[in-house]
Amino acid sequence: MERPDLPAQPVRQPTWFIPHGGGPCFFMEWTRGPADTWHRLQAFLEQIAGGLPARPRAVLVVSGHWETPRVTVNTAAAPPLYFDYYGFPEHTYRLTYPAPGSPTLAAQVATLLGEAGFPCATDGERGLDHGVFIPFKLIFPDADVPVVQMSLREGLDPAEHLAIGAALAPLRDDNVLIVGSGMSYHNLRAFGEAGRDASKVFDDWLGETVGAPTAAQRNARLREWAAAPAARFAHPREEHLLPLMVAAGAAGDDAGRTLFSERVGALQLSAYSFG
Template sequence: MTLPALFVPHGGGPCFFMDPDGGPPDPMWRPMQAYLGGLIESLPERPKAILLVSGHWEEDQVTVHAGDGHPLLFDYYGFPEHTYRLRWDTPGAPEVAIRAKALIEGAGFPVGVERERGWDHGVFIPMMVAVPEADIPLAQLSLRKDLDPAAHIAIGKALAPLRDEGVLIVGSGMSFHNMRAFGPQVTPIADQWDAALTEAVTDPDPARRAGRIAAWDRLPHGRFAHPREEHLLPLMVALGAGGEGPAACDYRGHVLGWTVSGYRFG
């Protein structure tokens, strides 16, 4: 059975784990937490492994993490002390990483291999919610520092065969990510951006869909939503991996005054 490819919001820092006693997060984050918590159940079958590309890892060339991701990389700042002791001990998936490397190289892209870097919070924060038992092996894929949207779509397309091999491909970022714009005054602009992005992402013609998303910065308020697009690039990989299948928005919510969506391909 073919698994979909997903683009999911990963929240803000350790937003789902701010209570040291394990209580529910700030009400603002609960809808996103519920969405992430239902991801695995929503799939046609449980994945054998996950390949995840995070908006928090960039390299000169796309790089696969073929290690076990431990210790975690706490790449957020100014949060409560207990959030730097979180654990998510899922095993790595080095065989998936090497398979991904071969597929991407087959599409003409050089690929690096890394085994020591911990999983950043774009990995472990959403995955602690989605896979709390830490029992699905995971491999991580970096972005390319040039942030070329067409290249990332092509990289995703190269990875599409993994979907038939029991691997869930996940892009982890935020569909809106302007760290200088917060509050209700931002929401009308964020709503307009989100509507335009969703219309492009869900275009029924896959080729036109890819072209529209590659030109994301021409959409209304594109550069306001993403002054720098590293949190949007995981969407490009997921879209490419989705191939010719349908695309849908399966989450939409508001946090920090932002409008944030998640998407499913295939």
């Protein structure tokens, strides 16, 4: 039986790249900097779904916190949570997010990737990590939109992840929202004033790249992201940037735009939408 809150006809969803914050930052008193450090990003995540063309039938999320030898998709019908952060208040390990999974969507993902030459593994046990459940507690707080998580592929090749995204693009026309969850800046050794200038320099480059006149130009720049100004300072390791490649690849020829770009503490962080 169809849910009455979903559109009668499939709609085309955009793709997103969102910053998911620092651990459970939105659900605790932040003591590692000013108390309001994450407030603007929280407010953005709380309202972002209002810009969608319709309520999605499901969300496919690629998080910077899951890497596997082969792309792997979570097939659980009721995925648990995976608390993969450390040293935070005890209550943050009791957070809940009982969103259903979607074995049907997981099977579609595996089929599309296989047809594109990316053999896909499945995992019915791993929980949603904090790159998923923390931002989505704000985006869809009622936990009533099915969520499927997909891994990055070890090696973190940007061209490969653009191609993975391209293989998944047909899902958008079936009312599936594809989301890359990472951070536009992720240097944990310079996660404060030491990263102020570099985060702005690299963020400026990212914004120009996402908004490039054509998808071909955008993707060419993303493939060579490591040569960008301050790139390796902003991302000593690129696992938090690669979800952007999946979102951009799934965008096809759709233009990209910046949805959010502000100082979060000392750091410039951004979110992007395609389509």
